């Protein structure tokens with residue numbers, strides 16, 4: 500069940516936002532979150548690895564490298580040293596790519612007060628361990644309340660101030676049900692909520708993170724099919740089957756179907772699978788059109804989480820003994836050199852099976868009509 504913020508205005512005004520928040524990651528999404536938090540009235544610091552990015556934010560309220568042409572709210576203070584960025588922060592948003600989250604958390608260990616809540620905004624599953632990002636952070640920063648922010652949120656649109664919504668999830672153990680206004684989750688939601696950004700609260704952290712990591716793999720599949728020349732029917736089928744795969748893994752990891760149907764599941768999946776703005780969709784599209792991987796994005800290094808995470812999802816599914824035909828097809832094309840056209844043809848000629856009757860089934864058992 501998704502939790503609303505306490506609804507009545509008097510209750511809402513009793514939730515204290517965090518005054519000072521630190522955003523770690525000066526890329527497109529980190530900068531967009533900084534802009535949202537600043538519009539919501541917070542004192543905002545941002546850590547950027549790249550000194551030019553930090554200079555641009557400090558000197559001209561722009562991040563031309565990652566969000567070209569988008570003016571940012573005044574007053575975001577950018578740092579290139581992590582200690583400076585987090586010094587007075589009451590809450591932390593971790594917004595670097597998923598493969599860097601463990602290292603970032605390790606670096607933060609000596610710098611943070613144990614009560615400082617941490618929100619992971621990267622979408623991914625750790626290679627080798629199969630851990631969701633919040634679990635990675637919990638291992639490195641024990642004792643902190645760790646949550647995730649995820650949803651249909653293209654950075655440039657959110658930074659421009661287009662109406663955007665997302666889900667903020669914390670483990671149920673950290674949500675104070677009697678006094679929700681004291682929970683870091685509620686305080687963080689109020690800290691980010693502003694005219695253009697609407698955070699929903701959830702206690703299904705596993706579901707939210709699983710959906711966020713897997714939708715990128717499905718988006719690559721949709722891009723590939725579109726690039727090869729197939730159209731709307733094919734893409735819709737991939738989205739629906741991708742959603743079923745997300746549901747399987749979500750339930751296996753203890754998450755819930757309502758999360759799969761929410762902002763971070765259906766919301767983000769439909770956004771990324773249908774838009775060329777998505778880097779994941781766009782990678783698939785270019786590969787489907789026959790471009791070599793090295794030539795995609797004009798040879799520039801671009802964060803495409805679904806590429807790395809196709810492997811993490813594949814390994815996790817094996818451990819969980821789950822069959823994920825769509826995600827597996829992407830994995831085999833990207834990481835085992837399988838032929839793209841043949842792989843998708845094989846996907847469509849699998850034995851016929853029953854569609855899970857309802858999204859509420861626990862773990863569906865495919866029924867082969869060939870047997």
Ligand SMILES: NC(=O)C1=CN([C@@H]2O[C@H](COP(=O)(O)OP(=O)(O)OC[C@H]3O[C@@H](n4cnc5c(N)ncnc54)[C@H](O)[C@@H]3O)[C@@H](O)[C@H]2O)C=CC1
Pocket residue numbers: 524525526527528529547548549565594595596597598599603620621622623652653654655801802804
């Ligand atoms: N861009 C978007 O629309 C959204 C992105 N996300 C997620 O946010 C995360 C970050 O992505 P973006 O900001 O889009 O990427 P980006 O490519 O725009 O920026 C990446 C940032 O991370 C830094 N970085 C790269 N490797 C690093 C490392 N090893 N250690 C520390 N810092 C490193 C870069 O210097 C850069 O500041 C990803 O997991 C992505 O899926 C989530 C929602 C929306």
Ligand SMILES: O=C(CO)COP(=O)(O)O
Pocket residue numbers: 622650651652653654715718767770771776777778779780802803804
């Ligand atoms: O996660 C995103 C939007 O919610 C961004 O998607 P891409 O990483 O595919 O660009």
